[in-house]
Amino acid sequence: MADSNPWQVVTIDEFKRPSAPTVTRVHQRWQRVLRLFSRQEIEPEEEKTNDEELPDNSEFNRKPAVTALDHYFEEWLEKKETTVCFLLDPPFSGTADIARDWAKQKKWKLVTPPDINEIMTVDIDSWWKKQRIKGKWLIDDLAVYLVRTADGLSFIRALLPHMLHGDFGQGLVTCDSWMFEFIQRIWQSRLPRVYCFDAAGVELLKHTGIHASDNSLRKLAARVRGNLGVAKAVWLLEKNKDRKLPALPNDANDLTAFVLYSILLHRSLRFDLLKDILSMFSSEKLNAQLLRLEQFGILQYKDDQWRIDIVAYPAVRDFLSSRDFLIDAF
Amino acid sequence: MDSEQVLGLFKKVTSGTIIEITILIGAAVALIWFFEKMLPWLAERLHSRRRLLVLAMIPTIRILVFIVAIIWIVPLLIEPTIQNMIAILGAAGVAIGFALKDYVSSLLAGIVAAYEMPYRPGDWIEVNGTYGEVRHIGTRVVTIVTPDDTVVFIPHLKLWRELIHNANNHDANLMCVTNFYLDPDHNPEQVCRVLEDVALSSPYINLTNPLLVLLDEKPWGTHYRIKAYPMDPRQQFQFISDLTARGKQCLRELRIKFARVSTDYTVVQNQK
Numbered sequence: 001m002a003d004s005n006p007w008q009v010v011t012i013d014e015f016k017r018p019s020a021p022t023v024t025r026v027h028q029r030w031q032r033v034l035r036l037f038s039r040q041e042i043e044p045e046e047e048k049t050n051d052e053e054l055p056d057n058s059e060f061n062r063k064p065a066v067t068a069l070d071h072y073f074e075e076w077l078e079k080k081e082t083t084v085c086f087l088l089d090p091p092f093s094g095t096a097d098i099a100r101d102w103a104k105q106k107k108w109k110l111v112t113p114p115d116i117n118e119i120m121t122v123d124i125d126s127w128w129k130k131q132r133i134k135g136k137w138l139i140d141d142l143a144v145y146l147v148r149t150a151d152g153l154s155f156i157r158a159l160l161p162h163m164l165h166g167d168f169g170q171g172l173v174t175c176d177s178w179m180f181e182f183i184q185r186i187w188q189s190r191l192p193r194v195y196c197f198d199a200a201g202v203e204l205l206k207h208t209g210i211h212a213s214d215n216s217l218r219k220l221a222a223r224v225r226g227n228l229g230v231a232k233a234v235w236l237l238e239k240n241k242d243r244k245l246p247a248l249p250n251d252a253n254d255l256t257a258f259v260l261y262s263i264l265l266h267r268s269l270r271f272d273l274l275k276d277i278l279s280m281f282s283s284e285k286l287n288a289q290l291l292r293l294e295q296f297g298i299l300q301y302k303d304d305q306w307r308i309d310i311v312a313y314p315a316v317r318d319f320l321s322s323r324d325f326l327i328d329a330f
Numbered sequence: 331m332d333s334e335q336v337l338g339l340f341k342k343v344t345s346g347t348i349i350e351i352t353i354l355i356g357a358a359v360a361l362i363w364f365f366e367k368m369l370p371w372l373a374e375r376l377h378s379r380r381r382l383l384v385l386a387m388i389p390t391i392r393i394l395v396f397i398v399a400i401i402w403i404v405p406l407l408i409e410p411t412i413q414n415m416i417a418i419l420g421a422a423g424v425a426i427g428f429a430l431k432d433y434v435s436s437l438l439a440g441i442v443a444a445y446e447m448p449y450r451p452g453d454w455i456e457v458n459g460t461y462g463e464v465r466h467i468g469t470r471v472v473t474i475v476t477p478d479d480t481v482v483f484i485p486h487l488k489l490w491r492e493l494i495h496n497a498n499n500h501d502a503n504l505m506c507v508t509n510f511y512l513d514p515d516h517n518p519e520q521v522c523r524v525l526e527d528v529a530l531s532s533p534y535i536n537l538t539n540p541l542l543v544l545l546d547e548k549p550w551g552t553h554y555r556i557k558a559y560p561m562d563p564r565q566q567f568q569f570i571s572d573l574t575a576r577g578k579q580c581l582r583e584l585r586i587k588f589a590r591v592s593t594d595y596t597v598v599q600n601q602k
């Protein structure tokens with residue numbers, strides 16, 4: 001059954017990015033060189049009108065993905081161990097939504113994340129008691145369990161041993177792939193039982209409604225590093241010939257990188273929390289940076305939160321990678 | 331060696347030879363100028379190890395162009411026989427020994443520096459107590475810019491006798507040490523954890539490199555050191571400032587007192 005399912009769950013070590021055809025790789029490198037020498041500033045796009053809004057990346061049939069998850073964890077569930085498994089969620093991949101669907105189907109309890117006060121006071125016991133969980137559980141986004149400030153890391157440090165020792169029973173933890181790398185850095189060793197969905201290839205892209213030639217799909221999958229959500233967004237944007245993928249401003253500097261990394265790490269951030277994370281920079285500087293990145297289509301401001309625009313994610317990843325930031329494994 | 335013998339070393343110089351030599355020198359100078367302008371411009375658009383790699387190419391390219399030009403020009407002027415070379419090198423040796431010893435020593439050290447590479451553009455070095463970033467490696471001197479934006483010219487000659495301290499040794503990893511001086515009455519485990527979290531939450535830190543918090547007991551208190559790497563060597567001072575400011579704030583919140591050197595201790599130290 002699982003063989004015909006385009007969705008596959010793999011261990012993190014088994015994950016393989018789709019490889020691009022040689023011509024595409026050469027073209028990508030040439031584009032990078034051209035960008036390096038180009039002084040021309042790419043004009044920010046006009047404000048998007050409502051009918052131009054891109055559809056949500058989670059708009060695809062998640063049932064086959066849930067089935068794949070179910071099939072993969074069958075053995076683990078039967079063992080009735082009190083172990084915890086980690087499921088990595090690359091940004092915009094929709095993995096957390098799939099995990100929520102799966103947990104709902106299994107009638108697993110969704111753990112309520114700690115609020116900012118609980119994170120700072122590191123009161124794990126009272127936070128867990130409040131959950132009133134007797135059976136199996138799902139943490140759908142571990143990234144909200146810490147804040148990258150000097151006093152915001154202790155909670156996750158205290159929580160991980162509890163989870164790994166099985167004090168909370170059997171559970172699945174979905175974690176943003178960027179935050180997972182950071183948590184492993186804090187934890188100072190590799191966490192066990194780490195899984196993810198295999199990279200989206202031609203078959204999966206077709207399955208989720210992207211219709212193009214195999215070669216185009218192969219190129220698309222390689223460009224977005226097998227991230228389904230980003231692939232859908234990029235494909236939809238490029239169908240519209242009037243719109244281009246956003247690029248970072250030419251004057252992007254250290255602060256640009258810090259802002260983008262902080263937002264990506266926490267998936268989305270309120271301004272006051274961003275101010276706490278980058279406390280050495282004034283509010284004026286941060287505001288100016290955020291607004292400029294929004295103008296260039298790199299950031300979105302929605303529901304009081306700043307987040308990376310889905311179509312800007314490949315450019316942001318490239319930018320942070322070129323500056324030696326701790327990037328994810330995808 | 332009389333004047334006739336000296337003249338015998340050289341070939342007959344025609345106007346064609348002069349034009350050829352002029353064009354060669356012009357081309358070599360233009361090529362060196364082009365690379366010395368273009369590569370730093372390109373390096374400024376790159377970061378960390380890519381930037382250093384591009385900067386490191388400048389002295390190597392200059393020497394290569396220089397060697398090619400010499401190999402091309404010398405046979406145009408001199409018949410390259412063994413006798414001729416011995417005669418010319420002998421005459422040059424006398425001139426150098428009497429008049430240009432230090433200058434030539436610097437030039438030779440410059441060639442050795444290009445080969446041994448004790449410093450390359452983009453490195454942070456300390457020579458004779460002067461610390462700064464290597465901006466340019468010339469034929470005779472290395473130019474560094476100190477953190478206070480002062481340009482210092484150091485003759486390569488120093489290479490023979492002085493200790494050269496290279497903080498990042500051609501790559502982007504430059505360890506920064508941030509000091510904290512605390513009153514001895516505290517929980518060291520708690521302080522180590524707090525200082526580690528201060529470092530891990532710094533936007534400047536290179537998370538792929540190791541991080542260490544060390545402590546050392548002194549007569550006046552406890553000396554803590556955070557040893558960590560910024561993402562780019564140019565961020566070292568902002569990184570240390572960030573760690574110091576946030577570290578002090580966190581320690582104050584924990585009501586940990588900072589060390590104060592007593593008058594007695596200062597007197598004893600002064601007497602030593």
